[in-house]
Amino acid sequence: MGWTIVPRSLSNKKIEKGQLNSIWRRRQQTGFNGASVIVQEGGIAALSSEGIKESNKNIDYYMTNTALIKSTCNKIGFKSYGGTNAPYVWLKTPQKMKSWDFFDFLLKKASTICAPGIGFGSSCEDFFRLSGFAKKEDIKGALRCMQRAFL
Numbered sequence: 001m002g003w004t005i006v007p008r009s010l011s012n013k014k015i016e017k018g019q020l021n022s023i024w025r026r027r028q029q030t031g032f033n034g035a036s037v038i039v040q041e042g043g044i045a046a047l048s049s050e051g052i053k054e055s056n057k058n059i060d061y062y063m064t065n066t067a068l069i070k071s072t073c074n075k076i077g078f079k080s081y082g083g084t085n086a087p088y089v090w091l092k093t094p095q096k097m098k099s100w101d102f103f104d105f106l107l108k109k110a111s112t113i114c115a116p117g118i119g120f121g122s123s124c125e126d127f128f129r130l131s132g133f134a135k136k137e138d139i140k141g142a143l144r145c146m147q148r149a150f151l
Contacts, residue, residue: 001035001043004028038095062087065139068133073130076150087132090117090124099128110149113144 005081006024011017035043045051070083073091083089091114099116106112106128115131119123132139 003037061136062132064132065134065136068136069130069132069143073148075146081127085130089132090127090132091130093117093126093128097128099125102128105148106149109130110142110145112145 004024006021008018009060009101010019010020012063015023046055066083066089070089072081073080075087078094081090092140093099097105099118103116106114114127117129120129
């Protein structure tokens, strides 16, 4: 479930103001029946005070994992980015290693996998991404393996 807002003032070189809003509205009205009842009920539950409380508990869990990833990787000596408002930590590959080469290195030396930066576009080639979306014990194990490989 989600919401899309298309301002009437939105335009570009090919589309006049208000036209994109009309096109989007027509698309929604003719080609989309909206969210099913069960999805709507799920959305209502998620936005209830109990749903928000449970969501925040999950967010806290994953962000604690992310903080652990970031602090451990900083101790190892990786230059890190992110991990503050999202459960992903971006790290610079060592010695300008290509991201797929680092993926292979990390897999062989630390039995750990990462997301090669190149998968996110050419400007991310010298980076890799780690995620806090896992069980805390699994993350701790992967970080121990990384520490043994790099320290």
